[in-house]
Amino acid sequence: MLDEIKPPEEQCLSVDGSRRDFLKKSAVAGAGVAAIKLGGAVPLVASEPAIEGGIPVEKLTVKLNINGKEHTLPVDTRTSLLDALREQLEMTGSKKGCDHGQCGACTVIIDGRRQLSCLTLAAMCDDRKVTTIEGLAEGDKLHPMQAAFIERDGMQCGYCTPGQICSAVAMLEEARNGEASFVTENINAIPRGQKLSKSEIQERMSGNICRCGAYPNIVAAIEDVQAGGAK
Numbered sequence: 001m002l003d004e005i006k007p008p009e010e011q012c013l014s015v016d017g018s019r020r021d022f023l024k025k026s027a028v029a030g031a032g033v034a035a036i037k038l039g040g041a042v043p044l045v046a047s048e049p050a051i052e053g054g055i056p057v058e059k060l061t062v063k064l065n066i067n068g069k070e071h072t073l074p075v076d077t078r079t080s081l082l083d084a085l086r087e088q089l090e091m092t093g094s095k096k097g098c099d100h101g102q103c104g105a106c107t108v109i110i111d112g113r114r115q116l117s118c119l120t121l122a123a124m125c126d127d128r129k130v131t132t133i134e135g136l137a138e139g140d141k142l143h144p145m146q147a148a149f150i151e152r153d154g155m156q157c158g159y160c161t162p163g164q165i166c167s168a169v170a171m172l173e174e175a176r177n178g179e180a181s182f183v184t185e186n187i188n189a190i191p192r193g194q195k196l197s198k199s200e201i202q203e204r205m206s207g208n209i210c211r212c213g214a215y216p217n218i219v220a221a222i223e224d225v226q227a228g229g230a231k
């Protein structure tokens with residue numbers, strides 16, 4: 001009698017065919033989700049997913065503009081921007097800390113806004129402008145934020161630093177555009193080009209974790225750039 005009872009996974013799958021069919025359908029559904037992006041249609045290709053290592057893989061081709069350079073990449077629909085950068089383009093400046101949107105180590109700038117690349121599908125970045133830590137310097141000339149981090153010793157192990165710097169650059173731009181934070185006192189009267197207090201900087205950078213605790217120096221570096229009129 002007990003032998004006839006199938007494990008829950010098989011009970012579920014036996015309603016609609018084999019495990020492989022189930023996985024194929026899941027992959028197609030995943031591709032549908034990945035196809036939703038801002039600003040246009042993602043060029044989906046194969047309707048029947050290829051099987052790689054026994055797993056159905058739905059691929060599509062995306063055109064990524066990374067640091068001003070176009071890259072045309074075949075990606076699995078489930079590929080994060082972070083993995084596309086690190087694994088396919090070998091741009092390892094953006095770091096993988098948690099891979100769950102909790103540490104900020106993977107922060108990049110997409111169309112001028114800071115974003116967590118581990119939570120962003122590469123398929124959603126088709127034709128969007130991505131800036132990574134590798135794209136901030138101009139040749140040998142460091143971005144003012146990079147120079148300030150060095151000057152202020154805003155790092156110890158350095159693992160969080162690329163994310164901190166990308167985040168800080170875009171954060172100052174948000175402040176200049178008059179965007180509020182959780183600690184902004186009067187959200188009805190935010191001046192454009194506002195100068196941020198220490199607590200404003202701390203709050204706005206709170207999504208970027210530094211396990212080494214270099215926070216005071218990071219804030220000092222950002223204050224320096226703000227005082228000197230960062231780009």
Ligand code: FES
Nearest residue numbers: 097098099104118
């Ligand atoms: S790796 Fe993206 S938030 Fe931690």
Ligand code: FES
Nearest residue numbers: 156158210211212
């Ligand atoms: S410098 Fe080590 S985690 Fe920030």
